[in-house]
Every structure is written in C-alpha cells, then in structure tokens.
Amino acid sequence: EIVLTQSPATLSLSPGESATLSCRASQSVSSSLAWYQQKPGQAPRLLIYEASNRATGTPDRFRASGSGTDFTLTISSLEPEDFAVYYCHQRSNWPITFGQGTRLELK
C-alpha cells in the first residue's frame, strides 16, 4: 500500500499570505495524484487532478506540481474561504489511498 505523508499537519497563516502544502508518497505514483479541499461539515471537493490540473471551479490561485514521490500544492494570496483541510490522494496503485491531511487555519 502506498502511504502518502502530508506536511505540515497544521499551517497557520493570514489572508493574503501564500501557503505551501506538501505530499510525499512512499513509492512513485507518477502523476496520478489529486488534491481535495474539505471545509467543516462538507464533503471533500476535488481541487486538482493528475498532479497539476485544476478541476472545474478551482481558482487559479491554486497551483500544484510534482511527479513521482513529491508533490506540492501552493495557494497564493489566501482568501478567507481557503481555510480548510487539504488531502492528497493517489490512484496509481491499489488500494487507492489518502494522506492524513493538512489543516490550513487562520493565524
């Protein structure tokens, strides 16, 4: 099973700042990685797929990159609605897995 390790666990920032979230896979997942955003009481929402492609409705301040084992989600100029939990997910190998999440909180 591929383990996805996200860092940091919690990120405390202010609106207007930039956020950098990391996801590291225990073995290569090529580009078969997605990022999800989850707000309290809501279902997770697909933000990024295939490592760097924004899903419909994802603002362009969300940028993602990486391949193999190291992936990054960058959110530039944070908006109040961006404060949430972010999960990475791989579908390269069965079983498909999720990371443990990074909580982006208001400083």
Next chain:
Amino acid sequence: QITLKESGPTLVKPTQTLTLTCTFSGFSFSTSGVGVGWIRQPPGKALEWLALIYWNDDKRYSPALKSRLTITKDTSRNQVVLTMTNMDPVDTATYYCVYRVGATAYYMDAGGKGTTVIVSS
C-alpha cells in the same frame, strides 16, 4: 449537473450489517469508464477509501475491509449499494458516495453531503 445522495440508517448496533444506498444523477453507468464508490471519515480523522464499482461491474475493495464489504449497482435506477457486515463502534463515521467520470480524468469526487453512521448498542 452531477448530484449524489447517500441514504441509510443513522444508528446501527454492533455486529449488525450496514446498508447504504447512493442515488445519483447527471451521469450513467452506461458510459464507459464511469465508476461510483464510497469513502468514509471517522470524526476528526482522515478520509478512507472503501470500495469502487465500475461501469463494467468490475469491483475494487479496501484490503483492510474487503471481507466485510459488498458493493453492487443498479444501472436502471442509477444506484449503488454498499453493505458492510459486522459493524463495530470504530466504524462510526460519515460515509460519502463518490463518482469518477471523464470530465475529471476519472478522479473521484464527492457530489453529496454524506451520511453519518453511529455504531452503538
């Protein structure tokens, strides 16, 4: 517009079998590549994938729960049913139905609000 709605009991007793139904619209199992599955999230914890069923009836299960899970589909009714046997309090979670279609390169997305399941005697 794609929508999914999860339904099932809120409270189940330990050792009972849980049956959850996902009813969806906006896509169809008649389309090659389509899949519908389930993920769950215990309170305050991370997401966990459970099962997935494809348009061709291929099925995938989490190895950790495979012996307890069964996923089926009803193409004509646009429904997917997940059964989980021998429920335990650690199975208390919000269960989400997810879908995968070509528009998002077949990555999963959740289109409903989820359903909360509490396992308690």
